[in-house]
Amino acid sequence: MTRQRYLEATTERSFEATVERVVGNRVVLDTTLFYPSGGGQPHDTGSLTDGERTWTVSDVEKTDTVYHTVEEEPPAEGTTLTGRVDWERRYSHMRYHTAQHLLSALLLAEYDAPTTGNQLYADRARLDCGYERFTETDLADVETRLNALVERALPVSWYELDRETAESTLDPERTRIHLLPDSITQVRIVEIGDYDRTACAGTHVARTDEIGEVTVTGRETRGPEEERLRFRLD
Ligand SMILES: [Zn+2]
Numbered sequence: 001m002t003r004q005r006y007l008e009a010t011t012e013r014s015f016e017a018t019v020e021r022v023v024g025n026r027v028v029l030d031t032t033l034f035y036p037s038g039g040g041q042p043h044d045t046g047s048l049t050d051g052e053r054t055w056t057v058s059d060v061e062k063t064d065t066v067y068h069t070v071e072e073e074p075p076a077e078g079t080t081l082t083g084r085v086d087w088e089r090r091y092s093h094m095r096y097h098t099a100q101h102l103l104s105a106l107l108l109a110e111y112d113a114p115t116t117g118n119q120l121y122a123d124r125a126r127l128d129c130g131y132e133r134f135t136e137t138d139l140a141d142v143e144t145r146l147n148a149l150v151e152r153a154l155p156v157s158w159y160e161l162d163r164e165t166a167e168s169t170l171d172p173e174r175t176r177i178h179l180l181p182d183s184i185t186q187v188r189i190v191e192i193g194d195y196d197r198t199a200c201a202g203t204h205v206a207r208t209d210e211i212g213e214v215t216v217t218g219r220e221t222r223g224p225e226e227e228r229l230r231f232r233l234d
Helices: 087-111 136-151 163-169
Strands: 014-023 026-029 046-049 054-062 066-070 080-085 115-120 125-130 156-162 186-192 196-199 214-223 226-233
Touching: 087 115, 087 125, 087 136, 087 186, 087 196, 087 226, 136 214, 136 226, 156 163, 163 186
Parallel strands: none
Antiparallel strands: 014 026, 014 080, 026 066, 046 054, 046 080, 054 066, 115 125, 125 226, 156 186, 186 196, 214 226
């Protein structure tokens, strides 16, 4: 299994790696900083180079290991490469992902509305939650509270726990560990100050003020007991 350095070194943008395997136009490396699509966070893009040739990384997915799709004829096994992550795109994902954690915690605390799904992009995000119907006043209130949390510059930290400990010590409604497949025995916990604690394998900013100003751009119904909220960051 490729060493998934994006989980530890969330602010590093370039890395050295060796090609372990090539499957069609997909490259497996011994280590990577490229985030694969998952948990509502899109994959990273960027490049790989051996100093002479450069390969464009257009897709990254994780199944049994992490696969980097390259646009050009792939490098040979054993090639040593420098990988570079498109930082503008990745950093946006980190900001949106951290904002989503705050929003999920806020909706649960203030509206008893548990998050049921989310999808973020580099320029917008949406979140689905169990709730009957948000009013315009609710949306304005959510936006105000969310921006207050951003301005508090709460520190974001993460650590690993074994699943048993995590399940017995953390609030199951917040962490949603029970939704993880049984094969996951180590859980990555992401904490935002004293406000939120969630199991998550995504990438996040180090402090909530990096998120920037949040605008709740709208809502729509997803069914009798489900709402979808959309937001944008500036
Ligand atoms: Zn997350």
